[in-house]
Amino acid sequence: MIRWLPRSLFSRMVLILLGGLVVAQLVSFAIYWEERGQLMMRATGMRSAQRIADIVRLLDPLPHPERERIVGVIDSPPLRVSLTQPPLAAGQAGSENQEHAARFAAVLRRFLGDGWPIVVSVSSVPAQWPPASAYGGPGPGMMGGPGMGRPGMMGGPGLTGGPGMMGGPGMYGFGPPRISFVVQARLTDGTLVTFDSRQPADAASWPYRLLLSLTVLLVAVIALTLVAVRWVTRPLKTLAEAAEKLGADIERPPLDEKGPLEVSRAARAFNTMQQRLATFIRDRTRVLTAMSHDLKTPITRLRLRAELLDAPELRAKFVKDLEEMESMVQATLDFMRGLEKREPAQPLDVTALLESLQEDARELDGKVRIEGHALKPYHGHPQALKRCLSNLIDNAVQYGKSATIRVEDSADRLKICVRDEGPGIPENELERVFEPFHRLEASRNRGTGGTGLGLGIARNIARAHGGDIVLSNLPAGGLEATLTLPRHGRQAQAAS
Numbered sequence: 001m002i003r004w005l006p007r008s009l010f011s012r013m014v015l016i017l018l019g020g021l022v023v024a025q026l027v028s029f030a031i032y033w034e035e036r037g038q039l040m041m042r043a044t045g046m047r048s049a050q051r052i053a054d055i056v057r058l059l060d061p062l063p064h065p066e067r068e069r070i071v072g073v074i075d076s077p078p079l080r081v082s083l084t085q086p087p088l089a090a091g092q093a094g095s096e097n098q099e100h101a102a103r104f105a106a107v108l109r110r111f112l113g114d115g116w117p118i119v120v121s122v123s124s125v126p127a128q129w130p131p132a133s134a135y136g137g138p139g140p141g142m143m144g145g146p147g148m149g150r151p152g153m154m155g156g157p158g159l160t161g162g163p164g165m166m167g168g169p170g171m172y173g174f175g176p177p178r179i180s181f182v183v184q185a186r187l188t189d190g191t192l193v194t195f196d197s198r199q200p201a202d203a204a205s206w207p208y209r210l211l212l213s214l215t216v217l218l219v220a221v222i223a224l225t226l227v228a229v230r231w232v233t234r235p236l237k238t239l240a241e242a243a244e245k246l247g248a249d250i251e252r253p254p255l256d257e258k259g260p261l262e263v264s265r266a267a268r269a270f271n272t273m274q275q276r277l278a279t280f281i282r283d284r285t286r287v288l289t290a291m292s293h294d295l296k297t298p299i300t301r302l303r304l305r306a307e308l309l310d311a312p313e314l315r316a317k318f319v320k321d322l323e324e325m326e327s328m329v330q331a332t333l334d335f336m337r338g339l340e341k342r343e344p345a346q347p348l349d350v351t352a353l354l355e356s357l358q359e360d361a362r363e364l365d366g367k368v369r370i371e372g373h374a375l376k377p378y379h380g381h382p383q384a385l386k387r388c389l390s391n392l393i394d395n396a397v398q399y400g401k402s403a404t405i406r407v408e409d410s411a412d413r414l415k416i417c418v419r420d421e422g423p424g425i426p427e428n429e430l431e432r433v434f435e436p437f438h439r440l441e442a443s444r445n446r447g448t449g450g451t452g453l454g455l456g457i458a459r460n461i462a463r464a465h466g467g468d469i470v471l472s473n474l475p476a477g478g479l480e481a482t483l484t485l486p487r488h489g490r491q492a493q494a495a496s
Helices: 009-059 064-074 095-112 208-246 261-306 312-338 350-363 382-400 454-464 488-495
Strands: 079-082 118-125 178-186 192-198 346-348 367-371 378-380 402-409 413-419 468-473 479-486
Touching: 009 064, 009 079, 009 095, 009 178, 009 192, 009 208, 064 079, 095 118, 095 178, 208 261, 261 312, 346 382, 350 367, 350 382, 350 402, 350 413, 367 382, 378 382, 382 402, 382 413, 382 454, 382 479, 454 468, 454 479
Parallel strands: 367 402
Antiparallel strands: 079 192, 118 178, 178 192, 346 378, 402 413, 413 479, 468 479
């Protein structure tokens, strides 16, 4: 399940907050819907009980013809009235509705009093009523009275030809079940008045206003959540970007230390770390540069003194060792200078640079071939990049017989691959060769010269531009050095 989670902290926080909010809204709506149904039932039951009590009091003192006339007037949904129904057996409702029947009977007796015996039955009925025209026409009514076209609700088949409300479905069509109260009251002269009362159609409708309110609330909270999470995670994004750029430019501008307490403390700690690292690197570079520079003077004196030696063989050995020492000192100075950015960044024609290096190699009988070209100039330090590419090409020509340069340019990066035809190097040495003064005895003969700093200098220059150099052995033999340089904002910031 973890792999399906978003990778960014912003997306995960938004998912958790919105997921919790949606679940809370659904639970709240479910609780509201349940309570709303119960309240609507109680309110409808109170109104129906009050109306039934008033009708019983109205019909009780009237003669039978007048009662029929009054019933014909008030007999309409959602309260149906009949004077012709047979007695309703007490407890006819199902066991699940006995509690509703008892509550409705208690409310009705509170409005009506104990002067009129009553029987209450409750059942679940379809939600929709038939149209008014369905009740018109000759014949007995729904409950056996006039105005209906079929026999009554309790005595025979219902309106649609099937059993009535108390007998089963078929009377009101289809829809979600709803509570229907059937009440039978006995008047003073013994006449039975039967009432069929059910909730109005709008009692079971969806609460659209509530849904609209919840939707508006959900949208508002989502918007605030996005703003709040973005506001909280932005300092982390800024800190991550600063840490990434720190490897390319130790002298980058410090972070802004404003904002909440935790953010300002993190920015202050990061700036302190950057300052200490920059100071350490500057001090180390200064010391090594000074030592390498100072070594040139005694080496020069030793060279002069070696020339005074009488033995030719001994003098040749001294001169060879001194030349090697001088080469190492010069390489160390170049390595230290590669850690500093002394020249300004500017647009550079990479294709022209590679062609000039190709001509330089040909003058020394080196075989260099170029494939592809850069699509546009690269913004960087010209001399540093020249030294980086020169080191890679020199290594390929010196140790691999020839160099094939392949240029791949795109909108986001510039990739330059330098291949040779040499024996390659062991896989466990592909990274170690970038370490200063690290040499390979087997694949790189020490007698060919070199100090072990060339690849290290090249990688330092590449990383100073926001890129990197990776070595890999080719399947058909040979070594490939891949220089990758980013373009656009990151490259410009790294090179500036």
